[in-house]
Amino acid sequence: MNATRRDMLRMGLLAGAALVIPIRVDALPASTPRKKRDLKPAPDPERFRHRQWISIDATGKVTLVVHKSEMGQGVRTSLPMILAEELEADWTKVEVVQAEPGPDFPDMGTSGSDAVESSWLPLRQAGASARVLLIEAAARAWGVPASSCRAESGSVRHDASGRGVPFGSLVAAASRLPVPAEAPLKSPADFRLIGSRVRRIDGPAIVAGAAVYGLDVRVPGMLRAAIARCPVPGGRAVSCDASAAKKIAGVREVVEVPSGIAVVAEDTWTAFAGRDALRIVWDEGGNATHDTATYWSRLETAFEKDAHVTRSEGDARGALEDSGVKRIDAEYRFPFQAHATVETMNATAVVSPGRAEIWAGTQSPNGLQARVAKLLAIPASSVRVHVPLLGGGFGRRIGYDYAIEAVEVARAVGRPVQVVWSRQDDMRHDLYQPASITRLSGGVDARGRVAGWWHRLSTFHLTLFGPLDVNDPDTWADSPWGGLDNPYAIPALRVEYAVQSSPVPTGAWRAVDYPPTVFARESFVDELAFAAGRDPVDLRRELLAGPNPTIGKRVIDRSRILRVLDLAAEKSAWGSALPAASGQRRGRGIACNIYHGRTVAAQVAEVTVSADGRVKVDRIVCAFDCGRVINRAGLESQIESGIIWGLAPSLFTRITFRAGRVEQGTYRDFPVPRLPDSPRIEIHLVEGADRPSGAGEQPVPPVAPAIANAVFAATGRRVRTLPIRPEDLIA
Amino acid sequence: MKRFTIRVNGDRRTVEADPEMPLLWVLRDRLGLTGTKYGCGVGVCGACTVLRDGRAVRSCQIPVREASSGRFTTIEGLSRNGSHPCQRAWIEEDVAQCGFCQPGMILETAALLEQKSRPSDADIDRALGEHVCRCGSYPRVRRAVHAAARLSAGVL
Numbered sequence: 102m103n104a105t106r107r108d109m110l111r112m113g114l115l116a117g118a119a120l121v122i123p124i125r126v127d128a129l130p131a132s133t134p135r136k137k138r139d140l141k142p143a144p145d146p147e148r149f150r151h152r153q154w155i156s157i158d159a160t161g162k163v164t165l166v167v168h169k170s171e172m173g174q175g176v177r178t179s180l181p182m183i184l185a186e187e188l189e190a191d192w193t194k195v196e197v198v199q200a201e202p203g204p205d206f207p208d209m210g211t212s213g214s215d216a217v218e219s220s221w222l223p224l225r226q227a228g229a230s231a232r233v234l235l236i237e238a239a240a241r242a243w244g245v246p247a248s249s250c251r252a253e254s255g256s257v258r259h260d261a262s263g264r265g266v267p268f269g270s271l272v273a274a275a276s277r278l279p280v281p282a283e284a285p286l287k288s289p290a291d292f293r294l295i296g297s298r299v300r301r302i303d304g305p306a307i308v309a310g311a312a313v314y315g316l317d318v319r320v321p322g323m324l325r326a327a328i329a330r331c332p333v334p335g336g337r338a339v340s341c342d343a344s345a346a347k348k349i350a351g352v353r354e355v356v357e358v359p360s361g362i363a364v365v366a367e368d369t370w371t372a373f374a375g376r377d378a379l380r381i382v383w384d385e386g387g388n389a390t391h392d393t394a395t396y397w398s399r400l401e402t403a404f405e406k407d408a409h410v411t412r413s414e415g416d417a418r419g420a421l422e423d424s425g426v427k428r429i430d431a432e433y434r435f436p437f438q439a440h441a442t443v444e445t446m447n448a449t450a451v452v453s454p455g456r457a458e459i460w461a462g463t464q465s466p467n468g469l470q471a472r473v474a475k476l477l478a479i480p481a482s483s484v485r486v487h488v489p490l491l492g493g494g495f496g497r498r499i500g501y502d503y504a505i506e507a508v509e510v511a512r513a514v515g516r517p518v519q520v521v522w523s524r525q526d527d528m529r530h531d532l533y534q535p536a537s538i539t540r541l542s543g544g545v546d547a548r549g550r551v552a553g554w555w556h557r558l559s560t561f562h563l564t565l566f567g568p569l570d571v572n573d574p575d576t577w578a579d580s581p582w583g584g585l586d587n588p589y590a591i592p593a594l595r596v597e598y599a600v601q602s603s604p605v606p607t608g609a610w611r612a613v614d615y616p617p618t619v620f621a622r623e624s625f626v627d628e629l630a631f632a633a634g635r636d637p638v639d640l641r642r643e644l645l646a647g648p649n650p651t652i653g654k655r656v657i658d659r660s661r662i663l664r665v666l667d668l669a670a671e672k673s674a675w676g677s678a679l680p681a682a683s684g685q686r687r688g689r690g691i692a693c694n695i696y697h698g699r700t701v702a703a704q705v706a707e708v709t710v711s712a713d714g715r716v717k718v719d720r721i722v723c724a725f726d727c728g729r730v731i732n733r734a735g736l737e738s739q740i741e742s743g744i745i746w747g748l749a750p751s752l753f754t755r756i757t758f759r760a761g762r763v764e765q766g767t768y769r770d771f772p773v774p775r776l777p778d779s780p781r782i783e784i785h786l787v788e789g790a791d792r793p794s795g796a797g798e799q800p801v802p803p804v805a806p807a808i809a810n811a812v813f814a815a816t817g818r819r820v821r822t823l824p825i826r827p828e829d830l831i832a
Numbered sequence: 833m834k835r836f837t838i839r840v841n842g843d844r845r846t847v848e849a850d851p852e853m854p855l856l857w858v859l860r861d862r863l864g865l866t867g868t869k870y871g872c873g874v875g876v877c878g879a880c881t882v883l884r885d886g887r888a889v890r891s892c893q894i895p896v897r898e899a900s901s902g903r904f905t906t907i908e909g910l911s912r913n914g915s916h917p918c919q920r921a922w923i924e925e926d927v928a929q930c931g932f933c934q935p936g937m938i939l940e941t942a943a944l945l946e947q948k949s950r951p952s953d954a955d956i957d958r959a960l961g962e963h964v965c966r967c968g969s970y971p972r973v974r975r976a977v978h979a980a981a982r983l984s985a986g987v988l
Contacts, residue, residue: 171930172930173928173929173930173931173967174929175929300923300926301926301928301929303928303931304922304923304926304928304931305914305923307922307928307931307934307935308907308914308918308919308922308923308928308934308935308938309867309907309908309914309919310865310866310867310868310906310907310908310910310935311867311908312931313866314869314932316860316866316869316870317866319864319866325861350833350850351833351850368853368857368861368862369857369860369861369870370850370853370854370857370861371850371853373873374850440966441966442930442932442966443869443871443877443879443930443932443933443964443965443966444869444871444930444932445870445871490930490931490932491930492869492930492931492932492933493930493932493966493967494930495966521870523873524871524872524873524874524877734926738926738929738967738969738972741968741969741970741971741972742929742967742968742969743968744968745967745968745970746966746968767872767874767876768871768872768876768877768964769874769876773964773966774968774970775960775961775962775963775964775970776956776957776960776961776963776965776970776973776974777957777961778970779968779970779971779974781971782971
């Protein structure tokens with residue numbers, strides 16, 4: 102994927118406007134009951150504020166600011182851990198508040214699995230310089246050299262005299278000291294919090310039902326709105342008869358907004374009922390005749406006309422024609438997918454002349470702020486954005502279409518409004534993972550070595566990032582992830598990327614290009630291994646030998662991939678027999694991946710295929726290396742999460758279209774994995790780098806190919822279209 | 833609009849509402865009990881689970897006109913201070929990720945443990961098999977249910 106798209110993901114569509122909101126670190130409703138008492142901004146002079154991240158009061162309470170959106174990945178725990186480690190704070194006295202976009206927090210965008218990675222150094226530096234100031238304050242008070250003092254667990258100590266003073270007693274003195282330009286970072290050997298297991302900070306609020314998600318935001322006088330959107334993406338309302346809706350008690354207003362017709366009511370259920378009572382004539386637009394087959398056929402025809410060669414080494418096509426090479430061709434399909442976060446899209450907005458205040462569970466707070474400022478023609482400093490907890494993100498909430506809707510409706514009715522999407526709205530108006538087709542051609546020579554590799558992906562552009570401009574190489578040059586950065590040593594390798602405008606809204610879905618491309622690539626390695634009569638692990642080992650290639654800006658460290666591959670194979674007892682009951686077919690499959698040259702993962706799936714073709718994933722062994730581990734408990738959660746996420750497209754879910762409409766509308770017809778589908782998951786961590794790298798998306802890509810390879814091992818049937826269908830695997 | 837009295841978390845609460853309004857929305861939009869979550873509205877995801885006389889029910893499937901009988905417990909009323917064994921077990925096992933679906937699963941588990949003090953994995957699959965968690969907290973949910981059973985029995 103290209104630098105622009107990647108940068109946009111990284112920046113959360115940051116608009117880069119000049120923003121001047123004063124930051125009040127304690128302005129936001131905190132999410133634990135304990136914190137609710139501390140909402141008032143304390144005009145307490147006895148408070149040590151350090152940079153935009155840290156505030157310590159005279160009681161020793163440490164308030165740390167989190168600038169990334171919490172959507173389950175644990176940033177409200179892991180990012181403060183980094184600050185607290187360098188600060189030497191007492192973790193039990195730490196409270197966390199959520200930042201607001203503004204000049205102090207220009208990069209709150211939460212995407213690309215880089216919250217920890219991008220915050221690692223800045224947060225360490227902030228914590229370290231605060232620690233230096235507190236130590237200096239104590240040293241001056243004692244009249245001893247600062248170098249003879251140290252901070253530990255919320256106090257400064259002078260070991261020679263046995264004296265100690267809590268941070269709270271130092272806040273006034275520390276506030277008066279000049280901030281050092283540089284402060285020494287702790288040695289990793291001295292880390293106490295980093296690398297430990299810390300339970301998520303919002304856990305107590307969550308289990309008490311007190312955690313505040315976007316849907317739980319309550320603003321005095323607010324109304325609820327439901328919006329009727331054209332069932333066919335791209336269409337619009339021609340006329341609307343709202344008379345029946347307006348007769349419903351509790352319906353206040355019906356207004357047109359750019360995305361459709363909004364029914365504004367006193368409560369959510371009445372807004373839904375009013376919306377259902379609208380009689381709307383739609384101009385369904387050009388997509389109205391499209392079915393899923395239309396989109397597959399567009400992808401098929403694009404291979405020739407829309408392809409860009411994005412990587413070429415040697416003569417891959419020539420190598421495949423060599424008479425001494427056994428050539429294999431295969432085509433893999435990955436359908437449209439929805440995010441289907443359990444909390445549906447929603448946002449709350451208050452718009453008054455010259456001002457707007459928005460509560461939105463978004464992964465792009467700065468982008469939202471800039472967009473609203475532009476929409477209302479007011480300065481960004483007049484737009485406040487609060488980020489409550491997100492009931493799931495997975496890339497869907499990089500978009501903030503729902504928050505713009507809230508602003509539009511609130512502006513139209515002159516009252517605070519919460520726009521709520523129903524489950525059907527959410528499923529039918531997502532920013533979908535686009536469908537894609539991968540064509541792979543490869544050849545093995547007489548000695549069983551891979552002689553050539555030709556990877557072609559045809560997919561739709563992500564509309565989230567604006568219109569496709571094929572004349573701009575940035576839109577395709579670094580794509581597709583997973584194909585372009587194929588880590589394997591193959592003498593002749595060619596990668597092509599065919600991208601076309603998308604007829605339906607598309608966006609970033611957990612790991613973006615990687616799930617489809619790695620499904621194809623890792624399945625195909627197995628196909629070549631089978632054709633060559635070789636073990637899939639042995640073949641991968643051979644392909645991961647040799648020096649580390651540089652692809653684009655990324656160095657692919659093959660030794661790290663090899664290490665997780667070997668670890669997953671070892672821990673899964675790769676090669677040993679899998680006992681199967683009579684009538685059952687069982688198998689093991691392996692897959693691995695490197696994500697943008699950093700985090701590496703290898704997984705072994707064990708499956709049981711019943712006589713009627715149903716696939717049960719019994720166990721997944723995952724070896725994972727994201728470098729330095731911050732929160733071991735949180736990291737393991739993320740890996741489990743990614744694996745279970747990966748089960749959905751492998752076995753259960755897809756989005757299809759009929760007459761331009763998305764056919765799915767609930768978890769009944771988009772049957773995401775449930776608890777009984779959850780395999781036994783075993784995680785083995787390698788810390789192969791000093792710095793941390795991401796873990797939110799990285800566990801996802803190997804899941805589908807590991808399962809498909811296991812299904813092949815169990816049944817001899819090669820599945821190349823997801824989700825795997827039982828009818829293709831009947832004994 | 834009609835007037836209804838429902839018993840929730842030990843209180844009698846009177847609301848004016850359309851008789852067809854589901855209990856879910858009465859709780860969330862009229863009574864300020866936002867711990868009960870909207871996930872699907874059609875009774876297939878479990879996010880809106882509450883207890884009715886100790887049994888787990890989907891509040892999105894109960895019109896308020898049918899909610900006058902029985903005593904309801906929402907996540908806010910499960911304990912005064914997060915001390916219910918399920919809540920403690922959930923913290924112990926660090927179950928939640930985004931956490932949105934967790935109140936429903938916790939209440940489902942509380943009901944399960946009333947029926948079966950030491951549930952098997954198969955019992956857990958049956959009781960919690962409809963609940964949707966997109967974060968994939970399932971392995972920890974399973975562990976937490978077992979932990980809650982031990983805590984309830986005073987074994988830990």
